[in-house]
Amino acid sequence: MSMSLLKKSLEIVEGSSSKDNSRKKKNSSSIPESHKIIRLIKKKGKVYKQNQLQGSGKKLTIREVQKQLETSKERTERTVDKLLKLHSSPLDDEDVSEISQRAKAGHYVLPPRQEVVESESAFTEEDFRKFEEEYFDETI
DSSP, X not given: OOHHHHHHHHHHHHHHHOSOTTOOOOOOOSSOGGGOEEEEEEETTEEEEEEEOGGGSOOOOHHXXXXXXSOHHHHHHHHHHHHHHHHHSOOOHHHHHHHHHHHHHSSOOOOOOXXXXXXXXXXXXXXXXXXXXXXXXXXX
C-alpha cells in the first residue's frame, strides 16, 4: 500500500471515532499574562501593545544593577554621612576667602603670578663668554 492510501484510511477511521476534532486548541503560553513585559507603541494616535521578550530589553551593566538593588535607606544613610563629613571639616580663612572670590567672579580665579627669582650660578657672564669663544673657535 502506498503512503497516501494509509493516510486517507487513518483519516476515515479517526474521523468517525473522534467527535471533538473541530475544536481549536487554546493558545497557551508558558509565561502568565501578569509576568509578560509589554512595550507600548504609539502609531497615528493609537496605542498598541506588543509583547517583548524578557531577554531582549536594555542590557545593564553590573554597576547599574547594583544601583537599582540598593535600598533607599542605604542611599539616605550614605548621603547623610557625606553631609556630616563635609560639615565637620574645618576651613581656614584662606580657603573661605578663595571660595568667596570664586563665587563672586563666577569662575576659577587665577592666583597672581610670582616672579621667578634667578638662581645664582658659580660661573659669571665673562666665563660663559670665554667658553662660547673657545667652543666656536674649535669647531670652525
